[in-house]
Amino acid sequence: MLCKPLHINNQQGLVSCIKIYPKEQAKQYLIIDVVSIIILIFIVLSSNSNLPVIAKIIVLITFLTAFYVALWYRDWRLHLATLTGLFSVAIIGIYEGSIMLFFGFTFADLIGRAQVKWHIASAMLAIALMFIVVLWVETGELFKIDDPIILPIMLIQLVFPVLIYYIEKAKNLKVELATVNTQLVKQHERQRIARDLHDTIGHTLTMIKLKTELTTKLVDKDPPRVKGELQDILATTRTALKQVRELVSDMNFVSLESELLHCEKLLLSADIAINISNNCPKILLSSVEETMLALCVREATTNILKHSQAKSCIVEIDYFDPIYTLNIIDDGIGLENQGLGNGLSSIQERMTILQGTATIDNFTNGGTIVSLKLPFQHYRKEPLK
Known part of the structure; x- marks a missing residue:
């Protein structure tokens, strides 16, 4: 979550925070939500509708409060906030025009994250009623639509919660896996x-x-x-x-960074030049993943020292969404006279446990390349037990 420091107690070191916006949604939705809210506030406050200014402010506050609550909860509070938010959108639509029903997307997105299916169903019914009531007030006839764009907006808002529900279900399944x-x-x-x-x-x-x-x-x-x-x-x-x-x-836990430094010292002591290039230093692997990769690097380095007759070595670490890649390249004699023994089975076994892959092959410019590829699934380190 995005937090705002309020007060720091020097004795206890406590920092109070205000929940502003869910951190996991900030990358995809923050800009869209901020722009939508600004546009909504500007349209409502600058319009010449019959709705008094104080009523406009109350409706906008109701909308924003409902939106904020719906952001942070998945239980009955989300359901209540969604219904309240849709009611405020309906009021705005009645006085500002049916095109304002477009802002129902703000809550249609959040509806699909509800934990109870009947919450989703009843909120979808509320969306349909919102459109029916606003169009009825605007046209004076039930189910009459003057603006053709309104129909697809309504249909998309009705389908949106179902799509979000299955997307969230897939995310939860991925976390469980x-x-x-x-x-x-x-x-x-x-x-x-x-x-x-x-x-x-x-x-x-x-x-x-x-x-x-x-x-x-x-x-x-x-x-x-x-x-x-x-x-x-x-x-x-x-x-x-x-x-x-x-x-x-x-x-025990083995740090990949410390293992790379250790391998660097070993290779340099054997007069083998080494260049380590880490293009994604901020990515955090789980402790199990990092330990396994470190042990693979250790075995690959041992092979270089024993068998490669190399003069130089390159270690490259990259991230190509969603694959974390670690390549170890030497300029030695390659695999022509050695086959695929030399510890590869142990490296492959460790990477298979992580659902990754390990390959060893002759490099295009001579020598050998050991390539470790790991599907990236974790965002924080977990201690080994």
Whole structure:
């Protein structure tokens, strides 16, 4: 929402706000609503109709109050505000002419956001009655229309709430799907961690167990060999500890920005020049998405260090609505002698969890390009749990 600071308490740091206009609607509707209201006020106050000035002001205040309430609520208050607003439009139409019924669009748009279907139906009936009454007063005959433009205006206003209702329903469904997707991502990540524990730590602990059993049998028969086996057990234990630390590190949030800086230092230390271009720094990914992308960048950088023989690397981050794209390009030997192994399966698995894609291919100017594409669904960060 758009807020206006009223008072700041230096001790408590509280800022009072007035709701002015819904933030999520400002991009599409704010200018239209402001222009429409200004035009309405100008026409009504400057007209020579029989409606007294004080009555004009009261009607306009009623219209604006109803509009403001309808902006912020979806329950019975929206319904009541809509009916009140349409009544004020009908009064204006009676005194200023039926063409003023055009301003019924202000409420026809908001009607479709009601939570109860009968609110929408009754408001649509109110729109029809508004047109019938105003035209009856203007022409003196029921269902007579002098201005042909009035009929399409009425029909569009009647259809508008239904269209808005299904658009809002689709938006809500998209939000619910995004929530479910986030839960699926977390579930897949838990499964991945369990798989990693089984494949890495489980294997290492099995080795420690077997070597310990062997050492127990050899302690009396072959003491010199026991010393070597104990050294192997110590080395294997250190490996297990390292694996646990890596798994714990993977479970924590990894900042994409910090990972890019880390990769930059690694590549520079290997005499590989790197250029990072972030063309959408203000876009906020969810913590799960950012962590997954950071780990993909880490694996791609590892591949460059181990296999590419590159002299330079470029990282490009772009946003092409609604796709968030991260490309990692090197000028190395490409894929001719390497195939598509080298960690790509792990990168693809992470991007698949996010419902994104990961591709690796030879770059047009030589070298390799790893392209990560992610459908952008979130607008604020959510902490990993």
